[in-house]
Amino acid sequence: MQNVMRVGIIGGGLMGREAASAFGRWFVLDRERVPVRAELTAVCDLQPSLLEWFKGVPGVRLLTRDHRELLASPDVDVVYVAVPHNLHESIYVDVLRAGKDLLAEKPFGIDLGAAERIAHEARVSGRFVRCSSEFPFLPGAQRVFETARSGRLGTLLEVRSCFWHASDLDPSKPANWKRQVRTCGEIGVMGDLGMHVVHVPFRLGWKPVRVYGQLQKIYGERPDGKGGMAVCDTWDNAMLHTDVLVEGREVPVRFEMKRLAPGATNTWSLEVLGTEGGARFSTAEPKTYWEFQRGKEQAWSRIDLGFASVFPTITGGIFEPGFPDCFQQMWAAFAVERAGLLGSRFGCVTPDEAVASHQLFSAALRSHEAKAAVAL
Numbered sequence: 001m002q003n004v005m006r007v008g009i010i011g012g013g014l015m016g017r018e019a020a021s022a023f024g025r026w027f028v029l030d031r032e033r034v035p036v037r038a039e040l041t042a043v044c045d046l047q048p049s050l051l052e053w054f055k056g057v058p059g060v061r062l063l064t065r066d067h068r069e070l071l072a073s074p075d076v077d078v079v080y081v082a083v084p085h086n087l088h089e090s091i092y093v094d095v096l097r098a099g100k101d102l103l104a105e106k107p108f109g110i111d112l113g114a115a116e117r118i119a120h121e122a123r124v125s126g127r128f129v130r131c132s133s134e135f136p137f138l139p140g141a142q143r144v145f146e147t148a149r150s151g152r153l154g155t156l157l158e159v160r161s162c163f164w165h166a167s168d169l170d171p172s173k174p175a176n177w178k179r180q181v182r183t184c185g186e187i188g189v190m191g192d193l194g195m196h197v198v199h200v201p202f203r204l205g206w207k208p209v210r211v212y213g214q215l216q217k218i219y220g221e222r223p224d225g226k227g228g229m230a231v232c233d234t235w236d237n238a239m240l241h242t243d244v245l246v247e248g249r250e251v252p253v254r255f256e257m258k259r260l261a262p263g264a265t266n267t268w269s270l271e272v273l274g275t276e277g278g279a280r281f282s283t284a285e286p287k288t289y290w291e292f293q294r295g296k297e298q299a300w301s302r303i304d305l306g307f308a309s310v311f312p313t314i315t316g317g318i319f320e321p322g323f324p325d326c327f328q329q330m331w332a333a334f335a336v337e338r339a340g341l342l343g344s345r346f347g348c349v350t351p352d353e354a355v356a357s358h359q360l361f362s363a364a365l366r367s368h369e370a371k372a373a374v375a376l
């Protein structure tokens with residue numbers, strides 16, 4: 001008999017609805033490799049129009065504007081929380097104290113202190129807690145991870161891990177909670193995009209020992225959507241130049257998080273270079289994996305990948321993967337790891353990794369302020 005994981009969502013906006021889509025087609029996952037069935041049973045949001053939208057989602061039995069009502073439901077085992085960053089700590093702690101497991105959204109608290117308190121609560125509650133980061137579940141990202149882990153690249157030369165957006169280049173784009181320190185956090189774009197760029201390097205054991213942070217604020221205000229202007233006080237772009245100790249040697253690892261990256265809609269990329277070879281993947285070319293092998297001639301091979309997902313689905317092996325696929329793969333990893341069945345497969349960000357990401361971002365703020373590298 002299949003194990004059932006009943007999920008409640010708090011925050012049914014952009015990501016809450018994406019999660020509903022992942023559960024809605026859960027049956028595509030191979031039942032032997034993912035012997036857990038996910039069911040969305042309850043949703044909480046403050047906006048009536050979103051609750052109305054969820055009425056069209058099969059299986060949802062409870063719709064509420066009060067997250068405590070959702071947490072009191074015996075039909076919820078796991079809660080996915082996708083709300084603004086200033087609400088992470090209080091709602092995550094409420095989830096854990098209600099005895100539910102948690103898939104938290106990044107950045108796992110508005111700042112380092114909040115992340116540490118959430119991680120502490122996760123430990124003392126004994127609940128299963130992971131944090132969202134889905135791009136590493138794409139087949140191309142997995143190939144870079146496996147190649148880097150294999151040692152085939154020789155002595156590591158450098159690593160570049162990036163997540164770029166461009167929509168903020170338009171100054172008429174209205175402000176929202178992600179553009180303001182009060183709701184997004186002082187770390188700004190690092191809180192928005194940072195978990196995505198640290199997940200694979202951290203999982204490979206590449207944790208920075210030093211960071212030099214270059215942070216930029218370009219647009220100080222934007223239309224508020226009501227005819228006026230709103231202050232936008234978060235960092236728009238962040239480039240973190242770090243040193244990572246790999247086999248006793250310092251390796252430069254650059255983390256780039258940008259809201260103002262000309263030409264990039266939602267481009268996640270990872271490149272790892274060594275003396276014997278290189279590996280790179282970008283969501284700009286979702287089915288293409290690039291590999292370099294040292295030889296007399298300098299050539300990168302372009303490998304046309306198919307749908308080689310971590311958790312197999314009914315989708316044909318030659319088809320292309322996309323955002324909804326990697327988001328569902330991340331949920332499959334959560335469900336399988338929660339059931340104690342992950343084995344050697346790639347898993348979601350742990351609370352310790354989330355705290356380590358905040359340590360890096362907080363050090364980057366100090367580095368930028370001091371215009372000097374900061375040790376971690």
Ligand SMILES: NC(=O)c1ccc[n+]([C@@H]2O[C@H](COP(=O)([O-])OP(=O)(O)OC[C@H]3O[C@@H](n4cnc5c(N)ncnc54)[C@H](O)[C@@H]3O)[C@@H](O)[C@H]2O)c1
Nearest residue numbers: 011012013014015016044045046047082083105106107132
């Ligand atoms: N994993 C990813 O790729 C990804 C992408 C975007 C955002 N995020 C993260 O997801 C989270 C939410 O971002 P989003 O883009 O979905 O935001 P959003 O603004 O689209 O949605 C947030 C929702 O939370 C609701 N909300 C606010 N306060 C609430 C409360 N007290 N109780 C219940 N609902 C409440 C709002 O009404 C809104 O619908 C953030 O942590 C963000 O960083 C992750």
